[in-house]
Amino acid sequence: ALADGPPFLVCDTDLVTIVVWSLEKYGRCDPWIMEQARARVYTHRFLLAPDMPWVPDPLRENPHDRDRLFAVHRRVLEELGLSYTILQGALEVRLREALRLVRPTSAR
Numbered sequence: 001a002l003a004d005g006p007p008f009l010v011c012d013t014d015l016v017t018i019v020v021w022s023l024e025k026y027g028r029c030d031p032w033i034m035e036q037a038r039a040r041v042y043t044h045r046f047l048l049a050p051d052m053p054w055v056p057d058p059l060r061e062n063p064h065d066r067d068r069l070f071a072v073h074r075r076v077l078e079e080l081g082l083s084y085t086i087l088q089g090a091l092e093v094r095l096r097e098a099l100r101l102v103r104p105t106s107a108r
Helices: 015-026 031-039 066-079 091-103
Strands: 045-047 084-088
Touching: 015 031, 015 066, 045 066, 066 084, 084 091
Parallel strands: 045 084
Antiparallel strands: none
């Protein structure tokens, strides 16, 4: 995707997600995955607060455990020393904040 030269690339899932779900499902994460998650270079990450209604999806689980999983994601991001911003509130508010953070300084 980067070969096409987009102004920015948004990834829904990265190795941080694999770290979190390894911890959740197996109680541990392989050190190689942890190192790779730490080493992957992304400018910034967004962590979405669980303050919006749950929407069922075949790939999603844990509708009643969202606050705890949010805390796990946050802890992993902090342990790995990765830059992130928590997006919360209505969809429009989240989108506005995300766009503000990803736009080049000259476009703000």
